[in-house]
Amino acid sequence: MRDLISKTISLGLGIAVASKEQVEKLAGELVKKGEMTRAESFAFIDDLLKKGEETQHKLESLIQEKVQKVGERKWATKEDIERIERRLDQLLDRLEKSE
Structure with missing residues (x-):
């Protein structure tokens, strides 16, 4: 994500x-x-x-705002999913043993 932001800002500076x-x-x-x-x-x-500078600053602010909103979303990482799957397996094992 940071790479994308960096490239976007570099593009803006190049255009400027x-x-x-x-x-x-x-x-x-x-x-x-x-x-x-x-x-x-x-x-x-x-x-x-x-x-041009004013427009560039507005664009940078807009990009930063959008990136912040995306960052606020709660996305499960691969590690999160693997952890949940292990926990589910443990719970299923317990359930099977108790039956």
Whole structure:
């Protein structure tokens, strides 16, 4: 489970880095075309990156919440089942002996 969470977060960080590069590239192209000034491009980049970080934090919180809910569920492990089976066998043996 932790491996899945780690991979998910790594994926999110990878997307964030790629997004930053894409945003900077887009801003650079807009500056070259004269559609925005250099100062506007910095503000544009900052705004988009802040929104991306906010979205990433929301996603991480959502993932953490879902994982916590799954962790709260009571699942029987293989060891639990084997322990219960041994106990049942003991009880059945006692029952058979008492008859």
